Amino acid sequence: MRFPDDLAIRSASSTILLVVIDGLGGVPLPQTGATELESARTPNLDRLASTSSLGMLLPIAPGITPGSGPGHLALFGYDTTEYMVGRGVLSALGVGFDIKPGDVAVRLNLATLDQDGRITDRRAGRPSDDEGRRIVGLLQDGVSLGGEAELFLIHEKEHRVVLVLRGEGLGADIADTDPQETGVAPLPPRVLHSDSERTGGIFERFFAQARELIRDEVSISGLLARGCARYGGFPSLEERFGLSALAVARYPMYRGVARLVGMQIPGTPSSDEEAVSLMEGQFGNAGFHFIHFKAPDSRGEDRDFYAKAAAIEAVDAMIPRLAALGADVVVVTGDHSTPALLGAHSWHQVPVLLASGAARPTGVSFSESEARRGDLGVLEARHLMSLMLAHAGRLRKFGA
Amino acid sequence: MRFPDDLAIRSASSTILLVVIDGLGGVPLPQTGATELESARTPNLDRLASTSSLGMLLPIAPGITPGSGPGHLALFGYDTTEYMVGRGVLSALGVGFDIKPGDVAVRLNLATLDQDGRITDRRAGRPSDDEGRRIVGLLQDGVSLGGEAELFLIHEKEHRVVLVLRGEGLGADIADTDPQETGVAPLPPRVLHSDSERTGGIFERFFAQARELIRDEVSISGLLARGCARYGGFPSLEERFGLSALAVARYPMYRGVARLVGMQIPGTPSSDEEAVSLMEGQFGNAGFHFIHFKAPDSRGEDRDFYAKAAAIEAVDAMIPRLAALGADVVVVTGDHSTPALLGAHSWHQVPVLLASGAARPTGVSFSESEARRGDLGVLEARHLMSLMLAHAGRLRKFGA
Numbered sequence: 101m102r103f104p105d106d107l108a109i110r111s112a113s114s115t116i117l118l119v120v121i122d123g124l125g126g127v128p129l130p131q132t133g134a135t136e137l138e139s140a141r142t143p144n145l146d147r148l149a150s151t152s153s154l155g156m157l158l159p160i161a162p163g164i165t166p167g168s169g170p171g172h173l174a175l176f177g178y179d180t181t182e183y184m185v186g187r188g189v190l191s192a193l194g195v196g197f198d199i200k201p202g203d204v205a206v207r208l209n210l211a212t213l214d215q216d217g218r219i220t221d222r223r224a225g226r227p228s229d230d231e232g233r234r235i236v237g238l239l240q241d242g243v244s245l246g247g248e249a250e251l252f253l254i255h256e257k258e259h260r261v262v263l264v265l266r267g268e269g270l271g272a273d274i275a276d277t278d279p280q281e282t283g284v285a286p287l288p289p290r291v292l293h294s295d296s297e298r299t300g301g302i303f304e305r306f307f308a309q310a311r312e313l314i315r316d317e318v319s320i321s322g323l324l325a326r327g328c329a330r331y332g333g334f335p336s337l338e339e340r341f342g343l344s345a346l347a348v349a350r351y352p353m354y355r356g357v358a359r360l361v362g363m364q365i366p367g368t369p370s371s372d373e374e375a376v377s378l379m380e381g382q383f384g385n386a387g388f389h390f391i392h393f394k395a396p397d398s399r400g401e402d403r404d405f406y407a408k409a410a411a412i413e414a415v416d417a418m419i420p421r422l423a424a425l426g427a428d429v430v431v432v433t434g435d436h437s438t439p440a441l442l443g444a445h446s447w448h449q450v451p452v453l454l455a456s457g458a459a460r461p462t463g464v465s466f467s468e469s470e471a472r473r474g475d476l477g478v479l480e481a482r483h484l485m486s487l488m489l490a491h492a493g494r495l496r497k498f499g500a
Numbered sequence: 501m502r503f504p505d506d507l508a509i510r511s512a513s514s515t516i517l518l519v520v521i522d523g524l525g526g527v528p529l530p531q532t533g534a535t536e537l538e539s540a541r542t543p544n545l546d547r548l549a550s551t552s553s554l555g556m557l558l559p560i561a562p563g564i565t566p567g568s569g570p571g572h573l574a575l576f577g578y579d580t581t582e583y584m585v586g587r588g589v590l591s592a593l594g595v596g597f598d599i600k601p602g603d604v605a606v607r608l609n610l611a612t613l614d615q616d617g618r619i620t621d622r623r624a625g626r627p628s629d630d631e632g633r634r635i636v637g638l639l640q641d642g643v644s645l646g647g648e649a650e651l652f653l654i655h656e657k658e659h660r661v662v663l664v665l666r667g668e669g670l671g672a673d674i675a676d677t678d679p680q681e682t683g684v685a686p687l688p689p690r691v692l693h694s695d696s697e698r699t700g701g702i703f704e705r706f707f708a709q710a711r712e713l714i715r716d717e718v719s720i721s722g723l724l725a726r727g728c729a730r731y732g733g734f735p736s737l738e739e740r741f742g743l744s745a746l747a748v749a750r751y752p753m754y755r756g757v758a759r760l761v762g763m764q765i766p767g768t769p770s771s772d773e774e775a776v777s778l779m780e781g782q783f784g785n786a787g788f789h790f791i792h793f794k795a796p797d798s799r800g801e802d803r804d805f806y807a808k809a810a811a812i813e814a815v816d817a818m819i820p821r822l823a824a825l826g827a828d829v830v831v832v833t834g835d836h837s838t839p840a841l842l843g844a845h846s847w848h849q850v851p852v853l854l855a856s857g858a859a860r861p862t863g864v865s866f867s868e869s870e871a872r873r874g875d876l877g878v879l880e881a882r883h884l885m886s887l888m889l890a891h892a893g894r895l896r897k898f899g900a
Contacts, residue, residue, distance in 0.1 A: 127858055160898055162879055163886030164507070167899035185899065442858060445897060447890045449875070468860065478877035
């Protein structure tokens with residue numbers, strides 16, 4: 101069910117703080133029966149949980165493992181099957197590119213081709229960032245699209261580049277040119293739908309000129325494209341819920357997703373400590389405040405159970421300062437689980453706490469075990485926004 | 501939300517074993533407060549449950565009692581409101597008929613009519629199977645549809661017969677001819693939608709000829725039709741999820757439903773013991789393995805609480821052999837509840853256990869009480885397949 105936007109009260113002055121601990125949910129160690137969160141010492145989260153409604157969030161649907169994009173969009177109240185974001189667009193967000201509705205974005209690999217144009221290395225030996233940037237500069241300066249579209253090339257890291265086209269009437273139904281194997285030539289940018297024909301022509305022009313510009317390079321002599329996607333534009337939180345919003349996140353990907361739904365980005369902190377200070381300075385400049393902590397997800401992906409628990413403890417240490425901001429509604433949760441036992445994002449439900457004057461507390465600690473028995477039951481993540489708005493007094497009654 | 505099929509990984513080699521204990525869920529005896537499952541001694545299921553994720557399956561939707569067809573289709577990941585199977589088709593499956601997409605099936609009653617053509621017994625005094633088969637043979641040999649369609653008549657038991665038409669462009673929007681009362685004549689096969697007009701003509705032809713052929717029979721002198729249904733064809737598990745599948749079941753109905761979604765049927769065991777041996781011999785020939793145990797449902801329908809508990813204990817005794825097969829994911833559940841206190845299928849949620857390396861155990865026994873507190877919460881049965889695929893490492897991440 102889509103959230104009924106017209107219930108939003110557009111003048112409310114209450115404040116919401118959403119704290120996302122990336123990859124928070126876990127799978128218990130067989131030896132102890134405890135997850136990362138349950139193994140961590142989290143006195144501050146436990147204290148907050150004891151006065152909160154608890155529950156489990158289903159990020160997307162049973163069994164579905166979300167990437168960071170869908171995981172966060174769901175937390176912001178967007179049905180991710182309706183508001184799809186393609187890979188190219190997520191890559192553009194990931195490098196901090198300010199993508200606009202109508203832009204078409206695609207992921208490029210810098211690759212090595214042999215004299216006959218066959219791929220010998222799909223990642224060009226993972227070039228240094230300097231070398232990658234040199235080639236990207238050469239392409240950005242050398243390619244001319246003849247006014248058909250604006251071209252943005254952003255070097256991400258090593259062999260990874262994002263290409264964005266900006267212009268009128270662009271389409272993105274264009275097949276990958278990356279054949280995902282070596283010994284063959286890159287594929288042509290085949291047009292899959294007639295609405296993308298002109299864009300297909302622009303891509304052909306780009307790849308032909310690029311090929312000439314780097315033909316004689318030793319290592320980076322080819323480009324492979326995949327995940328062509330058009331960003332259609334989202335209604336903002338302001339438009340949907342009358343909710344001004346700001347985001348504090350260290351990593352570009354999360355600032356990018358926040359920007360998609362119209363959040364302000366007041367700065368680019370370089371540590372969690374700086375992020376919390378920035379939130380302290382900015383708190384109250386919006387109705388909705390989102391702060392993102394990345395480390396637990398990274399340690400989960402490292403398969404390091406106790407390092408993930410320690411990363412959760414480090415977030416716990418920040419909680420008193422965040423709680424002291426005095427938001428009317430404070431929510432702490434994750435965008436998905438990243439169990440150290442799997443070393444990857446997973447589909448498992450994620451514990452959530454919601455503190456407000458109208459909470460119905462059921463437990464004494466913040467853990468999967470307590471959350472499972474909580475007042476909220478199992479809640480689809482996309483419904484969390486309605487719950488936050490309700491607790492903030494920002495929703496009208498439905499019907500008379 | 502429909503499960504996003506394109507997330508399926510089509511080359512995975514992991515194995516899934518789904519054990520269906522028909523009618524598993526129950527209602528507690530007021531005297532003890534324990535259900536059939538909770539009254540049964542099930543040490544093997546309890547051991548498995550203690551390392552599994554537990555939860556409650558909602559077969560279709562709150563308050564909806566499923567027949568065996570929808571109950572199983574939901575467990576196989578099919579949205580039963582989208583993939584409807586009409587009564588006639590289910591009856592054809594129930595007699596083991598190999599129904600094909602485009603076939604139209606209808607349930608017939610052998611009935612007794614008086615000299616004026618009015619129904620005196622809607623079940624013709626429940627004839628012996630020999631007598632039923634004699635009449636069906638007479639009709640099969642005597643009726644000619646003049647090449648308009650192929651006719652299959654299958655005697656099921658006593659007065660119950662299934663009629664299947666096979667041919668091009670058949671429709672099934674045809675009203676029941678069974679008026680559900682005596683003292684009146686059978687209704688004509690009224691056409692309800694223009695796309696079924698030709699088929700209506702075929703039915704008229706069939707009933708007119710049948711009437712002549714059995715006019716002078718003492719007992720079985722009429723036919724009553726109901727539940728006319730066309731089988732539209734389903735995408736298979738292979739097509740939807742890249743999942744090869746095989747089914748082991750003693751009863752034709754369950755083999756039939758499995759065949760609808762493309763499962764192989766390696767044999768027709770005549771006891772549960774034989775079924776388990778067949779599964780032992782076949783295990784690994786597919787990614788997905790389904791085994792069906794019928795007795796608990798039958799004892800529930802008998803209203804025999806302790807016989808149902810004993811039937812569950814008999815399944816429990818088979819669990820070690822099934823667990824020893826080494827499937828990556830083992831699920832034990834039911835297609836619906838059959839509380840002995842009701843003596844019929846019911847809408848009650850059904851306990852489910854899911855054992856895998858990524859489970860989040862919460863309990864020490866397999867019971868409604870433990871399942872209710874489990875990690876999976878209340879899960880619509882149609883989402884179970886995504887969860888099994890996820891635990892089997894057969895689903896990609898959604899979004900980047």
